[in-house]
Amino acid sequence: MRLAVLFSGQGGQSSEHLSELRADADTRARLPALDALRDDDLASNVTAQVVISALQALRWRRLAPRLPQPVLFAGYSLGELSAFAIARRLPPKDWFDLAARRAALMDAATACPSGLLAVQGMPEAALRAALDGSGCSIAIRNGDAHFVVGGASIALSELEHTLPTHGARRCVRLAVRTPSHTPLLAAARAPLAEALTPWADGRLSVPVIAGIDGRVRRDAADAVRALAAQVAQTIDWSTCMDTLLEYAPDAVLEIGPGNALARMLAERAPDLPVRAIDDFSGDAAVVDWLERMAG
Numbered sequence: 001m002r003l004a005v006l007f008s009g010q011g012g013q014s015s016e017h018l019s020e021l022r023a024d025a026d027t028r029a030r031l032p033a034l035d036a037l038r039d040d041d042l043a044s045n046v047t048a049q050v051v052i053s054a055l056q057a058l059r060w061r062r063l064a065p066r067l068p069q070p071v072l073f074a075g076y077s078l079g080e081l082s083a084f085a086i087a088r089r090l091p092p093k094d095w096f097d098l099a100a101r102r103a104a105l106m107d108a109a110t111a112c113p114s115g116l117l118a119v120q121g122m123p124e125a126a127l128r129a130a131l132d133g134s135g136c137s138i139a140i141r142n143g144d145a146h147f148v149v150g151g152a153s154i155a156l157s158e159l160e161h162t163l164p165t166h167g168a169r170r171c172v173r174l175a176v177r178t179p180s181h182t183p184l185l186a187a188a189r190a191p192l193a194e195a196l197t198p199w200a201d202g203r204l205s206v207p208v209i210a211g212i213d214g215r216v217r218r219d220a221a222d223a224v225r226a227l228a229a230q231v232a233q234t235i236d237w238s239t240c241m242d243t244l245l246e247y248a249p250d251a252v253l254e255i256g257p258g259n260a261l262a263r264m265l266a267e268r269a270p271d272l273p274v275r276a277i278d279d280f281s282g283d284a285a286v287v288d289w290l291e292r293m294a295g
Contacts, residue, residue: 001294004072004249005206006265007056007079010048010176012258012278015039017055027058030092045178049078049103050096056082056255057092059277066287068294072216072247074209074240076261077140077180078102080230084223087204094199101195105188106178106231113153114179117160120146121169130166134159139181140235142264150179185232193228200224214239241268251293253277253286 021027022034031054041047056079075083081102085095116139119127123145124138131137136151136159149159160171179185200221207216210226212233217223241264244252252274254262259276266274273293280286 001068001290002248002250003068003070003290004074004244004247004252005070005083006252006254006261007073007075007082008052008254008256008258008261009075009077009079010052011174012256012260013042013048013052013055014257015042017257018042018051021051021054021058024058026061027054030054030096043175043177045107045176046100046103049099052078052257053082053085053096053099054092055257057085057095059255060086062283063277063286066283067253067290070206071249072209072244073206074244075211076237077211077230077235079255079261080208080211080227082255083206083208084199084204084220084227087206087208088199088202088220088223089205090199098195102188102192102231105192105195106180106185109185109187110178111184114151114177114184115153115156116174116176116180117149117151117156118147118170118172118174119149119159119163119168120171122147122163122167126167127163130163131159135184137179137182137184138234139179141238143238143268146238148174148181150182150184152179152184181230181233181235183232188231189228192231193224196224196227209240209243211235211237211240214243216243237264241265245269245272251275251290253290 073083134155136149136155138147139150140148163171202220207218208223210217211230212226214236254276256276256278259278262274262276
């Protein structure tokens with residue numbers, strides 16, 4: 001069976017995911033601060049990135065022995081770090097330390113209150129024209145008329161009101177406080193590359209699609225360069241989905257949190273079996289679904 005695996009970014013984390021982490025003794029031993037976390041803490045960039053990384057590590061540790069060897073990994077924003085960490089076989093402590101370092105560097109590079117705005121219904125050329133002079137940039141390209149824009153909070157609030165007059169069908173502020181994947185975070189790129197340098201050698205056990213261009217990375221050095229670049233460069237998730245489909249997977253599993261990536265891919269390829277772990281009652285149901293897809 002040709003299985004592709006997706007790793008989500010921020011936005012879908014919840015109290016249920018905290019409970020899932022707290023129920024695992026190994027995770028609690030590695031992250032003793034879990035017990036003191038409240039739901040509101042998940043809005044913190046550092047906390048969210050470490051919690052999501054830990055959730056993905058836990059789910060992969062539980063499921064990997066029961067899954068076919070994947071042909072491809074892809075990760076959305078932070079999820080690309082998780083894809084790399086598993087493909088490069090990073091120890092959990094180093095993985096979580098990198099997630100915390102990435103988040104801290106992004107926070108340090110953020111000069112003023114900032115965030116992200118999801119925009120749907122506008123062609124890219126029209127959106128770029130509307131953004132001109134705002135100080136905001138396209139952070140993620142999810143489709144021909146589906147984007148995420150990053151910038152200062154004041155500018156995003158203005159765009160939330162003005163973009164509908166330019167044709168936007170929907171504008172929604174996301175629960176993220178940094179202008180991720182925009183030039184505003186350029187200062188985070190070099191120190192993140194330095195933090196990743198110890199892992200920039202060898203081949204990846206599973207190829208990883210790079211978010212910045214949708215190209216497949218097989219060498220750790222190439223993957224590290226893409227990971228460092230993506231904090232301050234647009235993520236082209238639309239092209240990533242096209243690349244994934246070129247690999248003709250038999251099924252696609254989203255690790256989570258949430259199921260946003262599965263829903264986007266299902267819209268792109270309605271006949272492809274694609275599901276998210278959060279859609280199932282437990283690991284056994286995930287494995288059963290994949291076995292049925294394999295025939």
